[in-house]
Amino acid sequence: MWSYAFRRVLMTIPTLLLVITVCYLMLHATPGGPFDSERKISAAVLANLQAKYHLDLPLWQQYLYYLKSLLQGDLGASFRYADWSVNDLVANALPVSLAIGGGSLLLSVFIGVGLGIIAALRQNSIVDYLVMLIGNLGSAFPSFIIGPVLIMIFAIWLKVSPAGGWNDFQISYMVLPMALLTFINISTIGRVMRGSLIEVLNSNFIRTAKAKGLPMSTIVFRHSLKPALMPVVSVLGPLAISSITSAVVTESVFSLPGLGKLIVNGAANRDYTLVLGLVVLVTVVAVVLNLLVDLAYALLDPKIRY
Amino acid sequence: MLRSKQKAAAEAIAANVSALPVDGRSPWRDARERFLRNKAAVVSLVILALITLACIFGPMLLSHSYEDTDWEAMSLAPTMLNGHYFGTDELGRDLLVRCLIGGRISLMVGLLATIASVTIGIVWGATAGFLGGKVDTLMMRIVDMMYAVPYLLIAILMVTLLGREFYLVVLTITVFSWMDMARVVRGQTLSIKSKEYIEAARAIGVSTSSIIFRHVVPNLLGIVVIYTTVTVPGVILTESVLSFLGLGVQEPMTSWGVLIEDGTGVMETTPWILLFPAAMLSITLYCANYIGDGMRDALDPKDR
Numbered sequence: 001m002w003s004y005a006f007r008r009v010l011m012t013i014p015t016l017l018l019v020i021t022v023c024y025l026m027l028h029a030t031p032g033g034p035f036d037s038e039r040k041i042s043a044a045v046l047a048n049l050q051a052k053y054h055l056d057l058p059l060w061q062q063y064l065y066y067l068k069s070l071l072q073g074d075l076g077a078s079f080r081y082a083d084w085s086v087n088d089l090v091a092n093a094l095p096v097s098l099a100i101g102g103g104s105l106l107l108s109v110f111i112g113v114g115l116g117i118i119a120a121l122r123q124n125s126i127v128d129y130l131v132m133l134i135g136n137l138g139s140a141f142p143s144f145i146i147g148p149v150l151i152m153i154f155a156i157w158l159k160v161s162p163a164g165g166w167n168d169f170q171i172s173y174m175v176l177p178m179a180l181l182t183f184i185n186i187s188t189i190g191r192v193m194r195g196s197l198i199e200v201l202n203s204n205f206i207r208t209a210k211a212k213g214l215p216m217s218t219i220v221f222r223h224s225l226k227p228a229l230m231p232v233v234s235v236l237g238p239l240a241i242s243s244i245t246s247a248v249v250t251e252s253v254f255s256l257p258g259l260g261k262l263i264v265n266g267a268a269n270r271d272y273t274l275v276l277g278l279v280v281l282v283t284v285v286a287v288v289l290n291l292l293v294d295l296a297y298a299l300l301d302p303k304i305r306y
Numbered sequence: 307m308l309r310s311k312q313k314a315a316a317e318a319i320a321a322n323v324s325a326l327p328v329d330g331r332s333p334w335r336d337a338r339e340r341f342l343r344n345k346a347a348v349v350s351l352v353i354l355a356l357i358t359l360a361c362i363f364g365p366m367l368l369s370h371s372y373e374d375t376d377w378e379a380m381s382l383a384p385t386m387l388n389g390h391y392f393g394t395d396e397l398g399r400d401l402l403v404r405c406l407i408g409g410r411i412s413l414m415v416g417l418l419a420t421i422a423s424v425t426i427g428i429v430w431g432a433t434a435g436f437l438g439g440k441v442d443t444l445m446m447r448i449v450d451m452m453y454a455v456p457y458l459l460i461a462i463l464m465v466t467l468l469g470r471e472f473y474l475v476v477l478t479i480t481v482f483s484w485m486d487m488a489r490v491v492r493g494q495t496l497s498i499k500s501k502e503y504i505e506a507a508r509a510i511g512v513s514t515s516s517i518i519f520r521h522v523v524p525n526l527l528g529i530v531v532i533y534t535t536v537t538v539p540g541v542i543l544t545e546s547v548l549s550f551l552g553l554g555v556q557e558p559m560t561s562w563g564v565l566i567e568d569g570t571g572v573m574e575t576t577p578w579i580l581l582f583p584a585a586m587l588s589i590t591l592y593c594a595n596y597i598g599d600g601m602r603d604a605l606d607p608k609d610r
Contacts, residue, residue, distance in 0.1 A: 015451040023460070026467050140592040142543055144550045144563075145584045148570045156574050238453070245458040245547065252551055253570065263459060264551050267466040275466050279459045286456045 005295055012287050019283045020070070024063060027276050075277030086277035089262060096166060097258035101247045104178045105240065108185035113232060115186065116193025120201065120228075121220065131190045138187025143246045147180050147253035164254040177254045184246050185239060192235050197228040230301055237293035241286050337528070340604040347600025350593035357590055361409035368403050404560055405583050411561040412549075412587070415476055416542040422480040423541070424534050427487025432526070434488070435495025446492065449485045457482035458547065465553045475554055479544050487533050494529050498522050528605040535601045539594035546587055562587040 041049070050056045057065070069076065075086035119131040137146075154176060155163035161176050200206065201224055209219045248260030255261065259278060266274035341347060434445040464478045498504065499522075507517050548554040549563025557564075562583045569580025 011447075011450075012454075014447075015454055018451060019455055019460070023463055026463065029467070140595060141588050142546060142591070144547065144566060144570075145588060148566075148573055148580055148584075152573055152577065241454070241456050244456040248458055248462075249547060249550065263462055264553070267462045267551075267553055270466060272466065275463050279456075279463050282456050282459050287454050290454045 004298055008291060008294055008298075012291055015287055016284060020067070020280055021063075023276055023279055024066060027272050028059065028062075070280065075281060076273045078271055078274045086274055089274065090259070090278070090281060093257055093259045093262045096256055097247060097251070097260065100174060100177050100181065100250070100256065100258060101243055103174075104181035105185060105243055107178065108182040108189055109232075109236075111182065112186040112189025113193050113229070115190045116232075117197060117220065117225075119190065119194040120197035121216075123198070128194075131194055134183065135187045135191040138184050143180060143184055143249045144253060146183065147250060150176055150180055151253070164256070166256050177250050177256060180250055180253075181243065181246055185243060188235060188239055189232060192231050193228065196231040197224060200224045200228045226300075230297070233293065233297050233300060237290040240289045240293070244282060244286060333528075337604040341600050344600040344603060346596050347603075350596035350600070354590065354593040354597065357409065357586065357593075358413060361406045361413060364406040365403050365410075368400070368406075401565075401579060401582055404565060405562075405586055408560040408562045408565050408583060409586060409590075411472070411555055411559065412542055412545055412563070413590075415472070415479065415545040415561070416538055418476045419479040419483060419541045419545070420534060420537050422476065423484035424487055424530070424537060426480070427484040427533075428491050428526075428530060430484065431488040431491030431493075432495050435492040435499065438496075442492070446489075449488055452482065452485050455482075458544075461544070461548060462551070462553060465548065470553065470556050472555055472559075475545065475548065478548070479541055483537060483541055483544070487530070487537065490529055490533050491526060494526055495522065498525050532598070532601050532605055535594070535598040539591045539598070542587075542594070543591060562590075 047056070055062065066076075073087075075090065078084045078086055078089060115127065115131050115134075119125075119128040122128055151163050154161045162173055164173075164176075166173055201219075206219060206224060209223055214223075247258070248264065250256070251258040251260035252264055259282065263275055263278045263282075265271075266278065430445060430449075434442045461478045461482060464481070465475065468474045468478070504517060504521055507521055512520075545554060545561065546563035546566070549561045550567045552564075552567065554563055555561050565583035566580060566587065569577075569583060573580045
């Protein structure tokens with residue numbers, strides 16, 4: 001286990017390096033420098049500025065400086081927002097994204113697993129059809145269609161919720177975005193949980209448990225739940241990655257001041273350093289999440305021996 | 307003597323076989339019949355074909371252009387009068403034509419990015435599967451890496467840096483859509499490689515190239531077709547997300563994602579501007595998913 005964990009941790013390093021390097025080179029290949037503005041800067045000032053930001057050095061040295069500052073947790077300065085570093089912008093936006101994204105992921109695990117259990121135990125019941133329906137809707141209607149529909153229903157017709165925006169973690173502004181993200185994730189988790197629990201319930205050791213006369217609750221919660229949860233754990237990694245995508249869309253739909261909005265605005269303003277910094281940050285988060293899920297999987301599943 | 311006897315026997319068998327009513331059933335014919343029996347998939351195919359035809363020929367037949375403003379009809383609700391069947395947007399442009407033109411772009415991006423990513427995926431997966439060993443490990447590690455990366459963000463970065471030309475959007479989407487195919491093709495290649503009939507073919511001295519083209523490729527084809535149909539909706543969806551975020555094709559050119567984004571801004575007063583492109587995209591995705599399911603059932607009989 002420990003050697004597997006060690007190797008798995010080591011494997012994340014080339015991934016991160018690859019992403020950072022490719023992004024950095026792409027950024028470097030675009031024409032125009034940070035000080036090419038309409039206002040002409042005198043040559044001496046330009047030289048000083050370039051020396052300060054190491055822009056006068058060869059590319060590989062600049063790259064090493066960039067890696068060094070990344071290791072120190074410094075994502076650089078924003079191209080467009082004067083006097084703002086990427087770190088400052090992230091510090092403002094991250095809590096919003098964490099609250100919405102993390103909160104809805106937790107919520108959807110509980111709700112999705114719960115619905116999946118009920119659907120598997122009562123096949124062809126209303127809950128079962130509901131889970132299948134949510135699954136179908138979630139896969140056919142993209143978040144940027146469901147989101148506006150939610151706004152239309154709850155904000156415009158029923159007037160029970162604000163249509164978007166953010167007011168310092170006030171719950172009413174968080175409900176719709178979280179509902180949207182949770183809905184999308186439930187469609188995956190619910191389906192996976194339903195399928196895997198049905199499979200487990202059909203296996204031999206459950207038949208034995210039934211033959212012994214164990215009550216259904218014991219069979220489900222003591223014997224079936226753990227093996228049935230394994231596929232759910234294994235989809236959590238990809239799900240977290242796709243949640244990042246849907247979170248970007250969600251923040252855009254509800255105009256939330258989170259990381260997604262920041263990166264979309266940065267892209268629209270061609271704020272190269274901001275976009276690069278955010279991509280690096282989120283990639284690190286995603287890779288670490290994937291790592292944790294893989295380790296959890298190895299820890300939970302005794303069949304896996306590395 | 308012996309040889310002539312064998313020859314006679316072979317001729318007798320051949321004569322008998324040719325005397326039987328010929329009813330060869332190729333696996334492809336089987337698959338086609340299974341697919342045609344699947345009502346949902348066939349209906350989806352017809353609807354998707356209609357949408358595609360409408361997107362290709364509709365703009366030529368309708369009297370309005372996708373970029374001209376009708377000053378007398380801004381934000382007009384759907385009407386049978388003056389030919390604005392889907393109404394107009396807030397700039398007075400005919401929504402039906404815009405939906406169809408947007409569909410052209412979305413479907414075209416879908417088609418091109420699918421072809422490109424499927425090609426890369428097949429070559430990558432087949433190479434890894436055939437060569438095996440260290441090359442295989444390395445190539446599949448790269449696929450794993452690509453999976454771990456939040457692709458939308460890298461796509462945003464690429465679009466920011468490279469620009470928003472049509473072919474760059476296709477390229478950006480392709481870069482993150484080939485891995486599923488590569489994985490599947492590699493797995494299939496590995497399993498085919500170790501099958502007895504390949505061993506038999508080798509034992510009787512069939513050349514490597516004919517083993518590949520007569521025995522391996524036809525067996526890969528089924529799974530390639532399945533995953534191609536599965537790739538299409540994913541690619542169209544990615545294009546729509548990029549367009550929705552304002553990072554796809556640029557005005558006055560449009561795509562379904564752009565139209566949905568436009569509609570979202572004004573849905574309170576003129577909901578149809580959101581409704582029509584959203585419906586067209588959803589129907590397309592839904593149909594593509596059903597066709598994918600139908601293909602899977604038709605071509606992978608074990609899976610039923």
